[in-house]
Amino acid sequence: MASSAQSPAQNPPKSLDLIAIGRSSVDLYGQQVGGRLEDMASFAKYLGGSPTNTAAGGARLGLRTGLVTRVGADHMGRFIREALEREGVDVTGVVSDPDRLTALVLLGIRDRENFPLIFYRENCADMALDVGDLDPDWLRGAAAVLINGTHLSQPQAFAASMTAARLVKESGGRVVFDIDYRPVLWGLTGRDRGEDRFVAHGGVTSRLREALPLCDLIVGTEEEIHILGGVTDTLAALRAIRALTDAVIVAKRGAAGCAAFPGAIPAALTDGIVVPGFPVEVFNVLGAGDAFMAGFLRGWLRDEPLERCCTWGNACGAIVVSRHGCAPAMPTWPELEWLLSQSNPPHRLRDSAELEHIHWATTRTHRYDELTVLAVDHRSQFEDLVAELGADPERIPVFKTLALRAVEAVADGDDRFGLLLDGRYGFEALASAADDPYWIGRPIEEPKSRPLVFESSADVATELAEWPLNHVVKCLVFYHPDDPADLRERQERQLLRLFDACRKTRHEMLAEVILPADLPVDAMTVARAVRRLYAVGIKPDWWKLEPVADPLAWRNIEAAVLDNDPYCRGVVLLGLSAPEEELLASFQAAAPFGIVKGFAVGRTIFYDAARGWLANRLDDDEVVAMMAGKLKTLVDAWRQARAASGGGAGA
Incomplete structure (x- = not known):
């Protein structure tokens, strides 16, 4: 019998908690639920593959994780790499294969028990993983390695998995084995039976058992325990493994929770360390086991008691079975804490607005301590300008590409910069910005509408489904908390529709609130508007608000945001065509408040340049230089104001 690894307390410090090795694919999830895969019409694209899911899930729970796999040198391979980087997974071991395509999986949710899937894995990149892809020094820096049963089905991948396990083991780390049995990937079923979980096969059992002498932890469903043990009686299989x-x-037991066996196998499963599951409605079982592994390892790799490891694993699995997708459904540590704090958690977890907001907010990638945006999303203003000057409207899109050049001239790749661009006249600029790291916002409202009208189809979600995911949905609403009730409620219903659509299409939302000029304003007005919108259920990722000179107003605004959504990304100041000197003064008032991250200013920067260019008094380079100069002036002023105020310590 193999001996366990030395206690982690005796190991030298490690740079990573866990390196997973094996499958990495793109999951294409059917967006229609309750029918055949044949009848699904659209698919959501997610990160996928069991060890990849666990690496991402572990990172969300605070583990330092890495991944060893191959992806194609193609668009989907780049998607996987970028998604892992956004999750904080170390991609040192992710190899791009120029000769093979990235693996794909098509999945569907038919009912609560049937989840059809098709693996597109013929000569795919990850199954070509071999020993030459391993970085021994990097592997030795891991406290544990997770190997995966599927990757033991191919000789090259088997050798790579075993070599990685030995390298980690020899350096004082531990080896985790996810049995992960998919009969179709061993050639034991038809390709249309990807959802089948068990086919007895002596050859598979023998191959899987070759990993056991290296293992410190083995995790599997009861069916997976059966294939590893070589018999279909769970206790007998456990004894054969032992x-x-x-x-x-x-042993993962679905809704019943799990049972852990650190020593001799007892007379009954219930005599092990049995930890019950969470009584939640099952929406989608796919990915739940990977989430269980991430939660369990969050405890096990930090030497928590096995009971707690099991509880965390069960909780993570319960959260994922309530959601669509695998990797994107993985919970973060705040979500896990929330579920564990509930004495009576809701049966339908996905109906919990609180949990879903925590999930949304804590899985957003990139933190913005500063954001400075050139806003050129204007439409009616440009139309008025070309009409006044007798210019050709076809020149408006060209000007907006010049605005992008101006941002690039100042930002030079700095992701603290951004643009607001519209789809009507800014489409070319939006497309050109696709490869840039800049924040991108895009308007959805009909210009000047009050009550709010959307510039799209009747179903705003249908419009947003056509937008790239990195486009932040900006909505300007002329709104006052003391508006007539019918007007206020009509606008709130529109904003609530938009907020719901943004969440369902996975777009961030920026709410721009401008107070109508004919209504009274005091130090509480904007804060009351913000609180009112939160009260009806709207939690935008960003606010875009008018600059105010009164520090009390900013204190009230900051309190309104943080009281209702401590996860809010923050506020950016709008310009309202204010002269530059007025904007600079407003920066001084806003800078001490950490909730304010910067500005999104338009006409103050671009208007004179646009007028001169459309009148043919300025050429392209002059316009770019003019806008870049004004943008830089505002950026420098904001940063100086922030530094002088103490850096927004109230954030």
Whole structure:
């Protein structure tokens, strides 16, 4: 029987908690639920593959994770790499294969028990992983390695998995084995039976058992325990495994929770360390086991008691079975804490607005301590200008590409910069910005509408479904908390529709609130408007608000935001065509408040340049230089104001 690894307390410090090795694919999830895969019409694209899901899930729970895999040198391979980087997974071990395509999986949700899937894995990149892809020094820096049963089905991948396990083991780390049995990937079923979980096969059992002498932890469903043990009686299978290894064995039992066996196998499953599951409605079981592994390892790799490891694993699995997708459904640590704090959690977890907001807010990528934006999303203003000057409207899109050049001239790749661009006249600029790191916002409202009208189809979600995911949906509303009730409620219903559509299409939302000029304003007005919109259920990722000179107004605004959504990304100041000196003065008032991240200013920067260019008094380079100069002046002024105020310590 193999001996366990030395206690982690005796190991030298490690740079990573966990390196996973094996499958990495793009999951294409059917967006229609309750029918055949044949009848699904659209698919959502997610990160996928069992060890990849666990690496991402572990990172969300605070583990330092890495991944060893191959992806194609193609668009989907770049998607996987970028998604892993956004999750904080170390991609040192992700190899781009120029000869093979990235693996794909098509999945569907038919009912609560049937989840059809098709693996597109013929000669795919990840199954070509071999020993030459391994970085021994990097692997030795891991406290544990996770190997995966599927990757033991191919000789090259088997050798790579075993070599990685030995390298980690020899350096004082631990080896985790996810049995992960998919009969179709061993050639034991038809390709249309990807959802099948068990086919007895002596050859598979023998191959999987070759990993056991290296293992410190083995995790699998009861069916997976059966294939590893070689018999379909769970206790007998556990005993057969125990005869070959003294690793901790964890049997996942679905809704019943799990049972852990750190030593001898008892007379009954209930005599192990049994931890019940969470009584939640099952929406989608796919990915739940990977989430269980991430939660369990969050505890096990930090030497928590096995009971707690099991509880965390069960909780993570319960959250994921309530959601669409695998990797994107993985919970973060705040979500796990929330579920564990509930004495009576809701049966339908996905109906919990609080949990879903925590999930949304804590899985957004990139933190913005500063954001400075050139706003050229104006439409009616440009139309008025070309009409006044007798200019050709076809020149408006060209000017907006010059605005992008102006941002690039100042930003030079700095992702603290951004643009607001519209789809009507700014489409070319939006497309050109697709490869840039800049924040991109895009308006959805009909210009000057009050009550709010959307510039789109009757179903705003249908419009947003056509927008790239990195486009932030900006909505300007002329709104006052003391508007007539019918007007106020009509606008709130529109904003609530938009907020719901943004969440369902996975777009961030920026709410721009401008107070109508004919209504009274005091130090509480904007804060009351913000609180009112939160009260009806709208939690935008960003606010865009008018600059105010009164520090009390900013204190009230900051309190209104933080009281209702401590996860809010923050506020950016709008310009309202204010002269430059007025804007600079407003920066001084806003800078001490951490909730304010910067500005999104338009006409103050671009209007004179646009007028001169459309009148043919300025050429392209002059316009770019003019806008870049004004943008830089505002950026420098904002940063100086922020530094002088103490850096927004109230954030």
